Amino acid sequence: MSESTKPLASYGTIRPGRIVAWTILFLGGIVMMTPLLFMFSTSLKSAGHVYDLRLIxxxxxxxxxxxVLSDGRFARWFVNSTLIATIVTLSCLFFDSLVAYTLAKFEFPGRRVVFLAILSTLMIPTEMLVIPWYLMASKLGWIDSYWGIMFPGLVTAFGVFLMKQFFETVPNDFLEAARVDGLNEFAIWWKVALPLVTPALSALAIFTFLGNWTAFFWPLIVTTDQTLYTLPVGLSSFAVEQSIQWELIMTGAALATIPTLAIFLFFQRYIVRGVMLAGVKG
Amino acid sequence: MTATRAPRSAGSGGVWGRLSISTKQIVWAWAFLVLPVLFFAVVRFYPTLEAFYLSVTDWDLLNEPRFVGLDNYRKLFADPLFWQVFRNTFAYLIFGTPIAIVLSFAIAYYLDRVTFLHGLIRALYFLPYLTTAAAMAWVWRWFYQPPPIGVINSILGSFGVPAQPFLRSVTQALPAIMVTAIWAHLGFQIIIFMAGLRAIPTSYYEAARIDGLGEGAILTRITIPLLKPTTVFLVVFSSIGFLRIFDQVYNMTSNDPGGPLNSTKPLVLMIYQTAFSSYQMGYAAAQTVVLFIILFSISMAQLWILRSR
Amino acid sequence: MKFATIARFSIRRPLLAAAMALGFLAHGSGGAQAVEIQYWQYVFDTRVQAMTELIKQFEAENPGITVKQVTFPYADYQTRIIAAKAAGRSPEVMQLFYGWLDTFIAGKLLQPLSKTAFKDEDIEKNFFAIVSAMKRDGQYYGLPTAVRSMALFYNKDMFQKAGLDPEKPPQTLNELVTAAKALAKRDSAGNFQQVGMALDIARQDHNWVREILLRQYGGESYSADGSKVAYNTEAGAKALEFYTSLQKVHRVGQEGFMDEGQAAFRAGLAGMVVDGTFRIASYKTIPSFKWGVAELPSNDGKRANFGSYFANGIGAAATGEKLAAAEKFLAFITSEKAMNVWLEKVGELPARRAVALTEANVKDPIYGPFIRGLEYAATPPMVDESAQRQVSIDMINSVLLKDTPIKDALSAAAVREQVILDKFKAK
Structure with a gap:
């Protein structure tokens, strides 16, 4: 999508203004990258060379x-983060789109109420819920468990809202045809409707995964056991206990950053398109 | 899975077969919805009510909550720390949002016209968005160090600019943290703006050019007005982000959380400390209600602006 | 063989045999289902390592008991304990700062130590007197493994390069300033390349000001019963003035240089730093320069120090065999043997007089100054250590960053801290 339409570039003989703009943009991009570059560069320096600020x-x-990797904690946090972000993402993909589909394509009493109710939860900031969640998790023994970290995010109003907009564009004829073929409603959703909204699904997947991968506030609150920390929480506690040995802190930060950057390099197109889709429709 | 089985087994009993199509639809719909609706009730609505309830109690984790009326709110509004935190939070919002929006629009506007190495430049701007705020906060913390180790100060030094205290200053610390938040979200905003730009039909521009409008006029008369929904979305999104800022502040000022003399402390950090460092859960709940009211007002303002289109 | 014995007994004395068999079985099952207790402390690398080592030794001596060590960042530590109590997951043995005791007792987190397992007269005879801060209404609520005092760490190599005698660290506050001036180095732009004195308010300097400098200028931090703030005096002003002048007037150091004072010292970029015993082990790993320890500089011949400690208490919820295991563990980690491990691994001073005051320790160039400091150390009563610390930090910061007049900063802090004391008393 981004490559296909170039509305203003079409009349482009090279003009000096263009070159200046390009150069400024490029330099700005380099500036944007400096924190990442320095992070990686410092992670490759020995303690004695940290304060020598050369990039290479x-x-x-x-x-x-x-x-940093030798004591196994980072590996553990990596596994925790991956597992948690993956499970929550799958749950959101399933439930958000199921709810969205139901709200978009079914006629039933209470539809409007359910939709507005779900939509209204978008207004409630997580921060307001953490104290009750914490109380709930304490009472039910969910502190220090994967479930405790995951439960608040298993279904999201954002995902429902996003997916609903896409399901509304699915022609009813398709669904009717499937009904005539004798598919039950679940199968119609699963086999007919879902494949038609895969771009939206991937957008939702990217957002949910990224959001959970970088989540800090709730995991910080709900975990006390180091072995259950997620990467951001683990890194934060690691950085404090390193008593400001920057080369080790930068290495930890790099380890937390590498996975998402790697995913981006592989799926750049999908990710940019997904963010655009989610942003425009959501 | 249970959702599919329930109606089908009913069908085998013969009752299912006799139901009208619209009744079947209702049964299916609620079968699909029952779990998620239960989830929203238990994990969103009930805790919301509970937060309101806790905000009028003196619950401190150790003793049973006791109803204290509006004491927590009175205490909060009488607390100079709250007003400082309130000012800080709005400082993040009022300076952060316009800077982020203008900057990201300008970059998107020009980036949209760039063909040479377009993908690479876009990636340079976008990558920071994929980083973890808690991790990058430590990188930025290092950047802001005084000489001889701070990266920014050593760059300033090479231009003969005197060293700046950044995080150790009551005036610079907040902008310093704000910059890191802008940096982290700029890529997202650029991408959204670019999507908005692409969505404007080319024919509008062509028509404008035929009418003899210059680039500046096209920008102010066509592009910016047509981008209004995108801009409103980003303004609200970014505002909410700044009002909820936490990860960066928590990690960049862990020596003295909230910066020297609370100069960087946002509302969410105050909530965190009240609840999870001083365990005054009731008082913290009242703070979350205030945060909710602020966010709610901002969102309502958004709807109002959208409507007045 | 045991079975043979039992079998033989069973013929003649069936009852006894049955009892023995039961006892044997009970013992056997006790061995199979080990009692697990939890020990909580905050994250501090060397302390965690020392405790890991102690747990290993303890488990070897007590096969029926396993101890799980759980650690949290210092900033969250108190809340974690309180939250765990709310969730019914309290640890059996936990570490607490002496200044938290009242909060912990009020929160019903601790149970008093049993008088049979820990006899008052033994405690009072063998431990340093500051342990009395763990006593409330005639009952002890915890015992420390180690006690801490403060001293001046200095970089001998840097002293040498600056033309100072590396064997003669500053003895008085005036000498401290002179030495620091000689050690500080700036570049042409006026930026520190190295500081004479590493300043770190949030770590130990707030203690230096409030508990040490203040006394050296003739003041007291709190009234004797701990109910009134007592530092809003001439002495308080002088103490605050002296500390802030290091940065503002003498310009021998800068808060925030290298992010943390100890990081600056470690990196060899600070000539001196005031720090506690607990830092010794971490500084011992410094490969690149020699350093020494001196008693804190005096003022007009007056010396002062701040003695404090983290004690180990037993969780209120521990009962039965867990309580027995917890008592065994507490006795073990406050034994002479454990104290020596702690001294070696962490550097903190043994809490038992006999272990600390050995000739070797007193003469030790590193431990000596700390042990001597302990003799004249004060351990003021505190009700809410973290809140009171924040008041001191803000007081110093307002002078450094906002140029608040000393007297105003002092009285503002005194008012704020008095509110904290009053609030606690009201409970």
Whole structure:
């Protein structure tokens, strides 16, 4: 989508203004990247070279990575984060789109109420719910468990709202045809409607995964056991306990950042398109 | 899975077969909805009510909550720290949002016209959005260090600019943290603006050019007005983000949370500290209700602006 | 063989045999289903390592008991304990700062130590007197493994380079300023390349000001019963003036330089730093320069120090075999043996006099100054350590960052802190 339409670039003989604009944009992009570049560069420096601020390390070393990874905590946090973000994402994809489909394509009493009720929860900030959630998690023994970290995000109003807009564009004829073929309603949703909204699904998947991967506030509150920390919470506690050894902190930060950057490099197109879709429709 | 089985087994009993199509639809719909609706009731609505209830109690984790009326709110509005935090929170919003919006629009506007290395430049701007705020806060914290280790100060130094205290200053610390939040979300806003720009039909521009409008006139008369829904969305999205800022502040000022003399402390950090460092849950709940009211008002303002289109 | 014995007994004395068999079985099952207790402390690398080592030793000596160590960042530590209590998941043994005791007792987090397992006269005879801060209404609520005092760490190599005698660290506050001036280095732009004195308000300097400098200038931080703030005096003003002048007037250091004072010292970029015993082990790993420890500089011949400690208490909910295991564990980690491990791994001073005051320790160039400091150390009563600390931090910051006049900063802090004390008393 982004590559196909270039409304204003069509009349482009190269003009000096264009070159200036391009250069400024490019330099701005480099500036945007400097924190990441310095993070990676410092993670490859030994303790003695940290305060030498050259971007290319003199004697690059993987010692910091070995040191940070050696006690196994980062690996554990990585597994925790991956598992939690994946499960929550799958749950959201399933339930959000099921609810959205129902609200978009079914006629039943209470439809409007349910939709407005779900939509209204968008107005309630997470921060307002954490104290009751914490109370709930304490009473039910969910503190320090994957479930405790995950439960608040298993269904999201944002996802319902986003998916509903896409399901509304699915022609009813398709669904009727499937009904005539004898498919039950669940199968119609699963086999007919869902495949028609895959771009929206991938957009929702990207947002949910990223949101859960970087989530900090709730996991910080609900976990006390280091082995159950997610990467951001683990990193934060790791950084504090390193008593300001920047090369190790930068290595930890790099380890937390590498996975999402890697995913981006592989799926750049889908991710940019997904963010556009979600942003425009959501 | 249970959702599919229930109606089908009813069907085998013969009752299902006799139902009208519209009744079947109702049964199916509620079968699909029962779990999620239960979820919203238990995990969203009930806790919301509970937050309101806790805000009028003195619950401190150790003793049973006791009803104290509006004491928590009185205490909050009489607390100079709250007003400082309130000012800080709105400072993030009032300066952060316009800067972020103008900057991201300008970049999107020009980036949209760039063909040479378009994908690369877009990626440069977009990548920070994919990073973890808690991790990058530590990178920024290092950037803001005084000499000899701070990256920014050493760059300033090479231009002969005196060293700046940044996070150790009551005036610079908040803008310093705000910059990191802008940085993290700029990529997202650029992408959304670009999507908005692409959605404007090319024919509008062509018509404008035929009418002899210059680039500036096209920008102010066509592009910006047509981008209004996108802009409103981003303004609200970004405002809510700034009002809820936490990760960066928590990690960048962990020595003295909320910065020297609370100069960077936002409402959410105050809530966190009240609830989870001082365990005054009732008082913290009252603070969350205030946050909710602020966010709610801002969202209502958005609807109002959208309607007046 | 045991079965043979039992079998033989069973013929002649069936009752006894049955009892023995039962006892044997009970013992056996006790061995199979080990009692697990939890020990909580905050995250501090060397302390966690020392405790890991102690747990290993304890488990080897007590096969029926396993101890799980759980740690949290210092900032969240108190809340975690209180939240765990609310959730009914309190640890059996927990570490607490002496200044938290009243909060913990009010919150019913702790149970008093049993008088049979921990005899008052033993505690009072063997431990340093500051342990009395763990006593309420005639009952002890915890015992420390180690006690801490403060001293001046200095970089010997840097002293040498600056033309100072590395074996003669500053003895008085005036000498401290002179030495710091000689050590500080700035570049042409006026930025510190190294500081004479690492300043770190949030770590230990607030204690230095409130509990040490204040006394050296003739003041007291709190009234004897701890109910009144007592530092809003001439002495308080002088103490605050001296500390803030290090940055503002003498310009020998800068708060925030290298982010943390200890980081600056570690990196060899700070000539001196005031810090506690608990830092010794971490500084011992410094490879690049020699450093020494001196008693804190005196003022007009007056010395002062701040003695404090983290004690170990037993959770209120522990009963039965868990309580027995917790008592065993507490006795173990406050034993002489444990204290020596702690001294070696963390550097904190043993809480038992006999272990601390050995000739070797007193003469030790590193431990010596701390132990001598402990003799004249004060341990003021506190009700809400973290809130009171924040008041001191803000007081110093307002002078440094906002140029608030000393007297105004002092009285503002005194008012704020008095509110904290009054609020606690009202409970």
């Amino acid at each position: 390390p003199d004697q690059p070393t993987l010692a910091n990575y070995i040191k």
